[in-house]
Amino acid sequence: MSLFSALSVSASGMAAQRTRAALLVENIANSETTRTPEGGPYRRKDVIFSSDAVGSAFASELDSQLDSQQLTGVRVAGISVDRSAPEKRYLPGHPDADASGYVSIPKVNPAEDMVDLMGANRSYQANVSAMSAVKDMIQKSIDLLR
Amino acid sequence: MINSITDSLEQYMNVVSLRQKLVASNIANADTPGYKTQDLDFQSSFLAALDGSSPHSAEVSGLATKNDGNNVDLDREARLLAENAMRFNAASNLMRSQLNTIKEAIQGGKS
Numbered sequence: 001m002s003l004f005s006a007l008s009v010s011a012s013g014m015a016a017q018r019t020r021a022a023l024l025v026e027n028i029a030n031s032e033t034t035r036t037p038e039g040g041p042y043r044r045k046d047v048i049f050s051s052d053a054v055g056s057a058f059a060s061e062l063d064s065q066l067d068s069q070q071l072t073g074v075r076v077a078g079i080s081v082d083r084s085a086p087e088k089r090y091l092p093g094h095p096d097a098d099a100s101g102y103v104s105i106p107k108v109n110p111a112e113d114m115v116d117l118m119g120a121n122r123s124y125q126a127n128v129s130a131m132s133a134v135k136d137m138i139q140k141s142i143d144l145l146r
Numbered sequence: 147m148i149n150s151i152t153d154s155l156e157q158y159m160n161v162v163s164l165r166q167k168l169v170a171s172n173i174a175n176a177d178t179p180g181y182k183t184q185d186l187d188f189q190s191s192f193l194a195a196l197d198g199s200s201p202h203s204a205e206v207s208g209l210a211t212k213n214d215g216n217n218v219d220l221d222r223e224a225r226l227l228a229e230n231a232m233r234f235n236a237a238s239n240l241m242r243s244q245l246n247t248i249k250e251a252i253q254g255g256k257s
Contacts, residue, residue: 006167013174020177049178071167072184074174123176126220130170133231137163140238144245 003138005071008054010131012073017124019076020047024117031108034096041086042106050077082107148248155241157195159234161188166230168203172223179214182206185226 023045033042054073084107092101168184175181183206191201209217 003163003167006163006170009167009170009174013170013176016174017177049175051175051178051181071171072175072181073171074178119177122220123173126173126176126224129224130173130227133227134166134170136231137166137234140235141159144238144242 003134003141005054006134007131009071009073010127010134012052012054012075013127014124014131016047016049016074016076017120017127020049021117021120021124023047023079024113024120027108027113028110028117031106031110031113033106034094034103041104042108043086044082044106044108046080046082047076048078048080049074051075148244152241152244154196155237155244158192159237159241161186161192161195161201162230162234162237164191164201164203165226166234169223169226169230172218173220173227175216176218176220176223177216179216181216181218183209183218183222 027044030042036042051072052075054071086104087107088102089105090101091097091103094103097103165186165188168186172183172185184203185206186201186203194201206217209219209222211217
């Protein structure tokens with residue numbers, strides 16, 4: 001039973017939350033973007049999390065020999081893109097306005113993304129706390145050798 | 147390995163670290179849709195570990211499930227995280243005092 005696998009679990013959680021935060025920041029930055037390489041306005045992106053067995057090749061091989069417990073970390077299973085119709089705003093002078101003067105604006109609610117960003121931040125901190133608690137336990141075990 | 151106390155302490159630390167791993171896993175999956183909180187019953191797991199069988203984790207009942215099917219309660223996990231760290235700390239201090247006793251006997255009272 002190695003505590004080191006718990007470190008990989010917390011690391012997977014931190015990586016997942018970091019990806020989520022990156023996408024939320026991208027959404028906020030592009031909340032007024034009307035041009036994208038794919039054409040049309042920016043479309044809101046979000047992560048899809050799924051739980052997943054963790055461990056490096058060495059760790060999983062060793063664990064399968066020593067350990068019956070399989071730990072579940074988290075991974076980003078995919079990125080969902082909002083395909084619903086964008087908002088229309090009446091801006092006749094805008095270069096991207098259509099014939100009737102409406103511009104397609106991304107359907108991004110900055111308030112919603114800010115709240116989600118706080119959630120991602122808190123979850124990241126929770127993973128950091130878990131990692132430091134496990135690290136202290138490993139250190140305590142090592143100190144027994146002194 | 148040395149005496150019955152160190153054997154018991156070893157099993158105790160094993161169960162605490164297994165529980166800590168489950169807590170870390172629950173925290174990592176706090177935002178995963180459909181994930182259910184995993185935990186083990188401490189007393190029965192410890193007694194099972196003393197008998198030589200491996201403890202088993204199970205889903206926790208009685209937690210509020212969110213709309214996405216996830217029932218991780220971060221406050222509960224934070225409590226368990228601290229509790230396990232303190233339990234492990236106490237056990238490792240006891241283990242160290244046991245080992246120091248043996249060391250003293252080996253050195254014949256000389257420090």
